[in-house]
Amino acid sequence: MTVDERRAWEIVLAHIENDLLLGRLRPGDRLPGERTLATDLGVGRSSVREAIRVLEVLGLVRTNVGSGPNAGAIIVALPGGGMSALMRLQVAAQGFPVADIVKTRLVLETAVAAELAEAVLSAALLRPDRQHPDRQDPDLGRCAQLLDAMDAPGLTEDEFLALDAAFHLSLAEACGNQVVIATMAGLRTAIEGYVRAGVARLASWPDTSARLRAEHRGILAAIEGADPAGAHGLVHAHISGYYAETRLTPAPH
Amino acid sequence: MTVDERRAWEIVLAHIENDLLLGRLRPGDRLPGERTLATDLGVGRSSVREAIRVLEVLGLVRTNVGSGPNAGAIIVALPGGGMSALMRLQVAAQGFPVADIVKTRLVLETAVAAELAEAVLSAALLRPDRQHPDRQDPDLGRCAQLLDAMDAPGLTEDEFLALDAAFHLSLAEACGNQVVIATMAGLRTAIEGYVRAGVARLASWPDTSARLRAEHRGILAAIEGADPAGAHGLVHAHISGYYAETRLTPAPH
DNA sequence: AGCGCTATGTGGTCAGACCACAGCACGCAA
DNA sequence: TTGCGTGCTGTGGTCTGACCACATAGCGCT
Incomplete structure (x- = not known):
């Protein structure tokens, strides 16, 4: 009826x-x-x-x-594509301010890094213990591979940015949280154009590139060294510093 | 061509x-x-x-x-609707494990609470200073209103859950980050059905309801008291405790 | 001046037609 | 028997045309 x-x-x-x-x-x-x-x-x-x-x-x-x-x-x-389209279009339609995208990425990635370091710590502490088979050493091999690839000479800016995006995403993937993986991918996609534009405003790309690579190594070392607080802080400095340098955000945190 | x-x-x-x-x-x-x-x-x-x-x-x-x-x-x-549809369908299609939804919500909401408390702190410190007009006391009025509404006697479980969702979302809204607001709304929508099912597994709804309301008050007090670490910890305990009680997640953090 | 009706343009929907494509089965040929 | 090729079939992709319900705006009548 x-x-x-x-x-x-x-x-x-x-x-x-x-x-x-x-x-x-x-x-x-x-x-x-x-x-x-x-x-x-x-x-x-x-x-x-x-x-x-x-x-x-x-x-x-x-x-x-x-x-x-x-x-x-x-x-x-496969949530990644949908999340990327959603965020990219929302940024285009001014529903998502770029500053909010950056701040959200900051929150998620610092949490991811800290959780990875905690997982390393737990794995180290529980290694002789068979009672916790779900506590595994996170797979950071791909992260390290990407960092090695970023050290290759002769990389164009676009190639470097692609590897940079892949590295940050690989951290989320090592964490294993599907929601975070998709969200991080979407956040990155949404501001990809702005990142490219920001690179053009840099004083010296070689200097920045070298600094970014060193910071990446530091982040990975803190994670592998089972230092949650250190990893958290390094990621925070890495992301907020980069975006401040490219003037993507009106005001750093 | x-x-x-x-x-x-x-x-x-x-x-x-x-x-x-x-x-x-x-x-x-x-x-x-x-x-x-x-x-x-x-x-x-x-x-x-x-x-x-x-x-x-x-x-x-x-x-x-x-x-x-x-x-x-x-x-x-208006990103909220799209984010909700995306996450709801991804959960339905098993692309987003419920546990990952909960963990992501934990990360975001603890960060939101800490940032709100920091904003209160900054506002208090800078109150006599006119140099930072962008540092404003966050608007927590709506949060308090919702907590008052949740104290009303005779609320059904669904009404309570709706107010609960609104309260948590109001924290994100007070923070002002559009991305976080939309994401939190989507996360909540995605697991709404599971939350309802979880309530049925509770030993005592009145007890849980009273505890949740007390914890809400504590969170808001920590924020208004400019205690970032306290707010972070209380939100963490609130969310992880609730989901552990309703057995929404196989293993607590 | 007020009221009501109609013309107009909107999205919402359906039906039918055609296309390119990929696989599969059949049949022919070696 | 084995191999290959060719048409058949069902798929999504697209376009066209038509009709509907709806909401407004403008006109004409009272």
């Missing part, structure tokens, strides 16, 4: 979300075809497409044309 | 993003009509609609039917 006041695409989205919550759809599964979904839900195919488009942008599905097992919309649940 | 390999809706999205970046579109402005946009960009109206649907879900535009100044798609840049 009651009419469904939701728009057609919202019905589709809610239906898919419900299937996800009930476990009827899991990562790796394929969504029903657009035409099937349309007839099943009593909506037009264009409405189904709008809902799937939303899911795609949010990083929940990946669509493939053609036939066979790889065709169709597949649940992937 | 070169073909545009992007899909049609991506062209539309990129065009609008570009207009936003160049300042041709600002919050409050209206997008061109769907038919106009379609002919201008050489795509079909359905592709334009898919792009606008994405913008709507991400919280960038609000659409209205009809005629007049309120009709059409209007730039709003």
Whole structure:
């Protein structure tokens, strides 16, 4: 009797979300075809497409044309892309001030560094103890590899910035928190253009590059040295100093 | 000569993003009509609609039917809704473990509380000084109001949870960081269902409710008392304790 | 001057058509 | 028997055209 006041695409989205919550759809599964979904839900195919488009942008599905097992919309649940798009567009629309992006990154990354150092500390303390198998030494190998790559001579500014972004993201990945990983990736993407512009305002890129690399080494050393407070402080100085130097923020913390 | 390999809706999205970046579109402005946009960009109206649907879900535009100044798609840049949808769906699709949501909330809210307390401290120290007009006493009035409302007798669990969510969000709002506000709102929305389920596992709701209210008062007192470390610790205990009690996380921090 | 009706333009939706694409099965040829 | 090629089939991607409900603005009538 009651009419469904939701728009057609919202019905589709809610239906898919419900299937996800009930476990009827899991990562790796394929969504029903657009035409099937349309007839099943009593909506037009264009409405189904709008809902799937939303899911795609949010990083929940990946669509493939053609036939066979790889065709169709597949649940992937890769939050990074969606978070990046959200933050990038919000910055463009002036919903997210750049200063807030930087401050949030500061909070998250200092916490990540401190937690990594704590994990190293716990792993060292509990190493002979088999009672805590979940306390593992975090995998910092990729972080170190990226730092080595940043020492290569002849890197362009863009290549350096890409490696820099990868290093900071690798810290979050070592931490393992999916939400933080996606958020950090989004924050970085959102201000990527501003970072590039800020580099142009630097007095000396070689000097800055050398300083950044040294600070990176210091951060990694503090983490591996199981020094949470030290790692926290070094990351704070690293990020706030860099953004102050490129004048990305009106006022440092 | 070169073909545009992007899909049609991506062209539309990129065009609008570009207009936003160049300042041709600002919050409050209206997008061109769907038919106009379609002919201008050489795509079909359905592709334009898919792009606008994405913008709507991400919280960038609000659409209205009809005629007049309120009709059409209007730039709003309200990130909260988009962040909530993103995180809620990612949790549903198992891209975001609930434990990671909780841990991220812990990091952000402890940082918010500490920063608020620091702001109070700075405001108190600089009160006679006119040189720092940007250092203002944060507005904690709404936080206190919500705590008063939570003391009202006869609140249902859902009403209490709604006020609880509003209180925690009001802390972020007092801090003023748009990114943190949107993220906290999204985190809360994503686990709302799990919070409700967790309440059912409580031994005694009245006891828990009373404890939560007391802890809220303590947090607010620490902030107003300009005690960053105290506020940080109290928030940490409040959140991790609550989630441990409702068994939302497999292991406390 | 006030009121009501209509013209207009908006997003929302659906139906149908066509395309490019990828896989698969069938059938032909070696 | 084995191999290859070719069409068939179903997928998403796109466009077109049509209709609807709605909200405003302007006109004309009272």
